[in-house]
Amino acid sequence: MKSRMKPALRVVPAAQVQLSLNVQGVLKDVEHAFFGLCVSAGRQVLAAMMEAERVAVCGAKNVPDPRRKALRGGTTPSSVVLGGQRIAIARPRARSLEHGELELPTFAWASNTDPLDMATAASLAAGVSMRRYAHTLDKLPEPERASSVSKSSVSRRWVALTQAQLDEWMSASLEGLELPVVMIDGIHFRDRVILVALGIDAQGNKHVLGLREGSTEAGRVVRSLLSDLVGRGLDADSARLWVIDGGKALRKAIVECFGALALIQRCQEHKRRNVIEHLPKELHASVGRAMRQAWDGGKAELAKKQLDRLASSLQAQHPGAAASLREGLQDTLTVQALGISGSLYRTLRTTNPIENLNGSIAHFTRNVKRWKDGQMTLRWIAGALSDAKGRFRKLRGYRDMRTLLAALNLKTAVTRMPRAPAAGLAGRSDRRCAGRCRPAVPASGRAWATAPQPL
Secondary structure (H helix, E strand, O other): OOOOOOOOOOOOOOOOOOOOOOHHHHOOOHHHHHHHHHHHHHHHHHHHHHHHHHHHHHOOOOOOOOOOOEEEEEEEEEEEEEOOEEEEEEEEEEEEOOOEEOOOHHHHHHOOOHHHHHHHHHHHHOOOOHHHHHHHOOOOOOOOOEEOOOHHHHHHHHHHHHHHHHHHHHHOOOOOOOOOEEEEEEEEEOOEEEEEEEEEOOOOOEEEEEEEEEOOOOHHHHHHHHHHHHHOOOOOOOOEEEEEOOOHHHHHHHHHHHHHHEEEEEOHHHHHHHHHOOOOHHHHHHHHHHHHHHHHOOOHHHHHHHHHHHHHHHHOOOHHHHHHHHOOOHHHHHHHHOOOOHHHHHHHOOOHHHHHHHHHHHHHOOOOOOOOOHHHHHHHHHHHHHHHHOOOOOOOOHHHHHHHHHHHHHHHHHHHOOOOOOOOOOOOOHHHHHHHOOOOOOOOOOOOOOOOOOO
16 A cells, blocks of 8 residues: 655755854944944855865865865955945965865855945946045945945946947847838037937837947037947848938938938937027017927828918028928928828937937936046946836837837838839940949949939
């Protein structure tokens, strides 16, 4: 007969660590009592764990063992990370008979610099200056002394951390990332301009694509940024919506690189500001309201008629405002012409998403008073972007992205469709036609997608 009784469970005795805490001494300073207890207890637990690991490889102390493969090597002064600073400890040493010094896993974990880097980044993101970093940390009980908290130590850690973040941003692959929308804008730092490219994928997620440093938003700087994006995997053979603030160099460089596949949406808010700057103050409200009413309509053709009518009414008394309104007017209607409406239209008709990102960068770098060089500027921006990345939200109106994707796919198909030769040109050679429709090739040697030139 089978026994239905379950076998009794074996009780394994728990490992115990005996702590000797000078509670009375720690509690003399009530303000730092709890932290002092944590430091004292943590030090003793860490010492017990490291000694247990040394016993596992070297055997018990003063017990001969001919099979041992490592020897004790006393202790050596070392440090571990605690609360954004380093504290001194005596690290037990173990030396292998064949391979020399052995690393104790507990010490490797406790001395890891990642928590120290995270504490440094969090403090600087909160606006703490490097000079005052040590004052923000919990005070260690006597006779402990903190290290790696001086201004120079914090600066060295910050430089290494932000340089690694910058290298990650600049080398990240864009292969396989569907980006129907890209926004480009510049942020000024004294005599420098940093171009930032923000991509939005088909699900409405935001991705920082790249940075480029220059003195102005010149076409050469923009082309350099675009060339870098394509070299890292940005699809140059699909239609894409480019949202910009209206800079002519930006628009020209984008069209030169991507041709008819580049759909330019000029920021309507920038256009409105440019127009009313040419007007007396008493006309600001009425003209701004008329422009918004035209853009709020559902039809691009109707909006263009209304804005043309407004420009004609301003021509006689305020020709500068009329010229500013007509300049690049069609680019402010691109999203409307694609049939986008609702929240997604209100989001994509301005550069607000990337302007908000630039505002985060400006806030993050508010304590920097002296920019030494362009590399320092790029490193701080990389740190600001890493801090802002955790707060990215989906694009407002992202549920309507399928409408935009359908419009862009149609644009791609139409652009790739071969054109029939114009009337009267049937006798011209095919070679001449092919030569005029050949896509432009930039200096890098890569063929960019451009629109066929009219014959």
